[in-house]
Amino acid sequence: MILLNFFLFLFLKVIGAETEHKTVHLWRAQGDFNDTVLNKFYERASQGEDIWIRENGTIDFLLYNEEQDQIAAYLKEHGLNQTVLIHDVRGKLDEALVKTFPTKRNAVTGDSFTWTAYPSLHEINEYLIKMAATYPTHCKISTIGKTAHFKPIHMLKITNGASNNKAILVDSGTHGREWTSVISTLYFIDSIVPKFYQQPAYVTTKDWYIIPVLNPDGYDYSLTTDRLWRKNRRRLSGMCYGIDLNRNFAYGWAKEESTQNVCSSNYCGPVPFSEEETKAFKRVVDGKHFIGYLSIHSAGTKVLYPRGADHDDHHKHLFMTKEIALAMRKIGGLQFLNRDIEKMGKIRYGMAIDWMFFVKQVQHSYILETRGHNGLDYIPPEQILPAAKEVTAGLMKFAEKFR
Ligand SMILES: [Zn+2]
DSSP states (O other): OHHHHHHHHHHHHHHHHHSTTOOEEEEEEESOOOHHHHHHHHHHHHTTOOEEEETTTEEEEEEEGGGHHHHHHHHHHTTOEEEEEESOHHHHHHHHHHHHOOOTTTTEETTEEOSSSOOOHHHHHHHHHHHHHHOTTTEEEEEEEEOTTOOEEEEEEEOOOOTTOEEEEEEOOSSTTOHHHHHHHHHHHHHHSTTGGGSOHHHHTEEEEEESOSOHHHHHHHHHTOTTOOSOOOBOSTTOBOOOGGGOSSSSTTOSGGGGOTTSTTOOOSSTTOSHHHHHHHHHHHTSOEEEEEEEESSOSEEEEOSOOOHHHHHHHHHHHHHHHHHHHHHHOOOOEEEETTTTTOOOTTOHHHIIIIITOOSEEEEEEOSSSTTOOOOOGGGHHHHHHHHHHHHHHHHHHOO
16 A cells, blocks of 8 residues: 555656646537537647547547636537546546556566556566567567667567468557557467467467567656656657657658647657657568558557458458457457548558558558557556457457468
8 A cells, every 4th residue: 555655646746747737638529510610629639639530420539627618618609519528537547557557566476467457668578588588489589679768679479480370460559658558468478478389270370470569668658757658758859759659650651730740649750760669660570571460559449450452452351350359349248349440530641550551561450459448548457357358369369360
């Protein structure tokens, strides 16, 4: 208890210093949006505020305390319904953080994790190094790059060594605050590496390339300083830090205006592949032909595929993502939706999933979004393991169904 209080104090103190007065709520507006209202929301997005536009006349958006009255009146004036989905998002995240924060006491046990708290970056790196040392016949570790803050980006290769295996790339932790994506990938590793040769042939006859934390600086900063941090931590001009790695890929890069704002949470960077993390990723992909790319993000209860594939590929994507979504659903009964990224109202430019499919011709390029909604990654400790099992079931199903 003393430990928990200490971490709470530390966290609130740092948050307070960085983002004073920023109590933030998640609102939903519903109804017939005319162009004036839509433009107001687009303007919001272009200033770097998080909004999620949905198909059925619904917009979810984060809103600061002091804006509430004004926006409520505005929506009412335009005949739109409004609901507060989450009151005090940061408060809720803090609450979840207090329960799930990594401490020596509860994130790590023996050679593995407890799956009821999120490990620190240091604990993750130690674990990966130990895995490779303990199971050298089929598990190898490499450092594919170093971040702006000189943190190593690790990749595990899991293989039976056969030369005709198809290769699958899995990554997570692209966005610093998406802790559940990272622990889910770690759970997958933990599920297949120790008893690798007892796994089904569809697992052992693939070469798995796994990058559990693509954005180590962002993950670490989110754990220690700002829970809502999304980008990497490279220093830019003035007061702004960080590039959204998932807007830094060379396909449709910077076409969406909101990604060009240096201070926004989805800034695309000065040029494609400007970042050490995306450069490292590109080196891996340029050196190997992958048949599958599965990128784990938090949170949305979804499986997403690229938009704009031709008829045959579209059908393959539809079939595969449906299979993955159903396998994920079997774990806890949650309905994972399979959709193309545009239908989900995602601003899609410069994303890895598109670059992998359209440029690198990876046949199956998907995003698996862990349980939860609107990218707000907070779940109580007892839900971490089910969330991780869902992702693992999805990855297993992909390996099973790929021919
Ligand atoms: Zn993400």
